[in-house]
Amino acid sequence: MRSYSIYPILGAALLASAQLGLAQGGLVKITSPAEGSTLDAMAQNKVDYEVMPGPNGDHVHLYVDSKEAAILRQLKGSYTLATLSTGPHDICVKVVNKAHTPIGLEQCVKVSVN
Structure with missing residues (x-):
């Protein structure tokens, strides 16, 4: 009688499922400013971003200190930020x-303004 292990098959199925979930889940990436950056209060500071909204997302909002600052359609x-204190x-x-x-797909960065 042969003995077959089901674990390699289950492992491959779980891996494929996880990869599919990541691809379908979407992505939010803030490319600038970086986490921990110091911004100049007198400068026009910008947020650079890239989003894949996934199947449940429609568009993107920008928040500063938990307050909606903009609706981003791209x-x-x-996006150029308003002057920050x-x-x-x-x-x-x-x-x-x-x-x-919000559907739970997000990225946040903490910055300081001088």
Whole structure:
């Protein structure tokens, strides 16, 4: 009688499933500013981003310190921030659905403004 192991088959199926989920899940990437950056309060500071919204996403919102700052209709681009006060700030790019509700796909960076 032969003995077959099902584990390699299950492992391959789980790996394929995980890879598919990542591809379908989407991606949010803030390319600038980098985490921990120091921004100049007197400069026109920009957020550069790239998004793959996944199957449940429709478009993207930009948040500064948990407040919506902009609706971004492009999936890749740049947005010039309003003047930021000195001190620490959180900048987030979040994928939202057609009802403008965040779906959980996001990236945030913490910056300081001097």
